[in-house]
Amino acid sequence: MATEEKSKSALTPEQEIARRTRRSFMVLGAGAVAAAGGWTLLNSGDDAGVPPSLRKVLRFNESVVRSTLYSNDHLARTYPASAVGDLKENGDFGLDDDVENEDWRLHVTAFGATSPATALTMADIRSLPRYDQTIDFKCVEGWSVVTQFAGARLSDFTAKFAPGSEKAECVGMKTPNAEYYVGLDMPSALHPQTLLAYEMNGAPLTDEHGAPLRLVIPVKYGIKNIKRIGSIEYTDTRPKDYWAERGYDWYAGL
Amino acid sequence: MAAREAGQFPAGQRYTVDFLKRICKEGNSGDGVHSEQHSANGWNKDARKRDNRFVTVLEEKHKLATRWFHWINFPILSAMIFSGLLIYWAYDPYRIGVGSVTLFHFFPDWFYKITGIGEMLSLGMGLHFLFAWIFAINGFAYVIYTLVSGEWRELLPERKSFGEAIQVAMHDMGLKVPLPPQGRYNAAQRLSYSGIVVMGGLSLLTGLAIYKPAQLHWLTALAGGYEWARWEHFWLTMGYLGFFVIHIAQVVRAGWPNFRSMVCGYDLAEVAEPSELAQAEANHGD
Numbered sequence: 001m002a003t004e005e006k007s008k009s010a011l012t013p014e015q016e017i018a019r020r021t022r023r024s025f026m027v028l029g030a031g032a033v034a035a036a037g038g039w040t041l042l043n044s045g046d047d048a049g050v051p052p053s054l055r056k057v058l059r060f061n062e063s064v065v066r067s068t069l070y071s072n073d074h075l076a077r078t079y080p081a082s083a084v085g086d087l088k089e090n091g092d093f094g095l096d097d098d099v100e101n102e103d104w105r106l107h108v109t110a111f112g113a114t115s116p117a118t119a120l121t122m123a124d125i126r127s128l129p130r131y132d133q134t135i136d137f138k139c140v141e142g143w144s145v146v147t148q149f150a151g152a153r154l155s156d157f158t159a160k161f162a163p164g165s166e167k168a169e170c171v172g173m174k175t176p177n178a179e180y181y182v183g184l185d186m187p188s189a190l191h192p193q194t195l196l197a198y199e200m201n202g203a204p205l206t207d208e209h210g211a212p213l214r215l216v217i218p219v220k221y222g223i224k225n226i227k228r229i230g231s232i233e234y235t236d237t238r239p240k241d242y243w244a245e246r247g248y249d250w251y252a253g254l
Numbered sequence: 255m256a257a258r259e260a261g262q263f264p265a266g267q268r269y270t271v272d273f274l275k276r277i278c279k280e281g282n283s284g285d286g287v288h289s290e291q292h293s294a295n296g297w298n299k300d301a302r303k304r305d306n307r308f309v310t311v312l313e314e315k316h317k318l319a320t321r322w323f324h325w326i327n328f329p330i331l332s333a334m335i336f337s338g339l340l341i342y343w344a345y346d347p348y349r350i351g352v353g354s355v356t357l358f359h360f361f362p363d364w365f366y367k368i369t370g371i372g373e374m375l376s377l378g379m380g381l382h383f384l385f386a387w388i389f390a391i392n393g394f395a396y397v398i399y400t401l402v403s404g405e406w407r408e409l410l411p412e413r414k415s416f417g418e419a420i421q422v423a424m425h426d427m428g429l430k431v432p433l434p435p436q437g438r439y440n441a442a443q444r445l446s447y448s449g450i451v452v453m454g455g456l457s458l459l460t461g462l463a464i465y466k467p468a469q470l471h472w473l474t475a476l477a478g479g480y481e482w483a484r485w486e487h488f489w490l491t492m493g494y495l496g497f498f499v500i501h502i503a504q505v506v507r508a509g510w511p512n513f514r515s516m517v518c519g520y521d522l523a524e525v526a527e528p529s530e531l532a533q534a535e536a537n538h539g540d
Binding site: 012013014016017020021024025031042043049050053055057058061065069070071074076077136140143144219243246248249253254 | 310
């Protein structure tokens with residue numbers, strides 16, 4: 001403060017404010033240049049459809065959410081039947097092949113196995129306890145529709161058809177033609193509201209909504225709710241994910 | 255105040271306008287210069303004209319911390335609004351209208367065409383979830399700084415601010431309404447500068463309610479549900495844009511010294527020399 005006074009006394013107030021103005025506008029200008037440079041740097045490069053720095057941020061946010069917020073006791077809100085709306089048939093990736101429901105099989109590769117050991121039929125899925133839930137189906141685009149689904153819990157399915165696979169880090173699922181595929185973290189896969197669904201709004205799934213069996217995972221955006229599952233694999237590494245390869249967050253949790 | 259005798263004002267000592275206002279209370283008629291920041295409108299300009307024994311001094315207007323918070327927030331909020339638009343584009347249902355009559359749809363095709371916004375949802379999400387951290391940290395730091403430094407006293411609305419803000423607004427719109435006496439910030443500024451901070455907090459909360467509606471289901475419920483949270487988040491952003499337009503208009507109106515003070519922190523002020531002070535004191539005898 002004393003030195004400040006001294007330097008001030010050497011200059012008139014007009015000179016002093018001119019000096020301060022020059023100095024601080026130079027700092028402001030340098031800041032603007034740095035911000036523009038940072039913005040360019042931030043938006044450069046590509047890691048599966050999104051700049052690498054932003055990919056790192058998505059991974060960081062995922063780790064924060066998983067270590068602080070996520071719990072399988074946190075349930076997505078459920079709704080009365082009267083709230084049900086009309087769910088769009090938003091994506092048909094992997095659905096263009098004609099698969100007759102009676103020919104359909106679900107190929108399961110348990111944790112540690114190298115090839116599918118079992119090919120399950122719908123009768124196997126229906127042998128599991130049936131759960132019915134009306135949830136708000138949320139698209140990554142921002143819209144949502146209250147929809148009723150019924151099916152088996154993925155946690156029950158895992159315990160019965162791939163026992164011990166709960167130890168895996170991840171679950172990967174693909175359509176029969178492998179054109180659409182999702183990767184899930186194990187906690188979300190074992191969430192009590194995560195269903196292998198065969199009914200929607202009181203009727204069997206239509207082809208457009210993924211007959212005969214689709215995933216319903218209310219703790220994820222719609223992009224993870226894969227239609228017409230052909231295979232399930234329990235892995236230690238992150239399975240590839242269709243929309244994560246196209247710039248979206250691999251975790252995509254809600 | 256003990257400093258009443260002339261001897262208490264040593265020659266060469268400088269006094270700020272704020273100090274002078276406290277002891278010379280004439281001229282509170284409200285005809286003072288009014289600016290986006292603040293002005294010496296408690297000080298009688300006529301008295302200044304009558305007597306030229308005034309000196310020009312530097313007066314600190316904005317602390318370094320306040321200026322940094324402000325100028326960091328500006329580009330960060332811009333990045334939040336830009337990336338928010340990239341996200342909103344993917345589902346853009348909001349409009350001004352009643353029933354089937356739409357006065358304005360957010361946003362018309364020409365808007366997307368001019369801005370080039372579209373088909374960048376994933377980029378928008380990546381950017382939004384990065385800048386949200388910086389926006390939140392800068393905002394929290396500002397609130398804590400304001401509380402600790404005591405500057406909240408000059409920023410929070412007082413009971414009288416609500417009525418006075420209307421007077422300020424009418425005056426600023428050119429109506430012949432006298433300005434109420436003000437401190438560092440006038441009533442309208444107190445309301446808007448506090449309101450914008452509250453809005454920032456609400457943006458964070460509604461944003462979290464949209465971001466993790468399952469994990470933070472209580473927060474989403476508090477916002478009225480997922481869809482309402484998104485609606486609120488959108489209109490808060492429109493609120494920032496409204497604030498921005500008025501803010502810029504007021505800054506332009508207030509002029510260069512006011513803008514400069516937000517960058518360098520200082521402005522020039524004219525203050526009375528000690529003899530004048532003593533005279534003013536004696537006349538008042540309070």
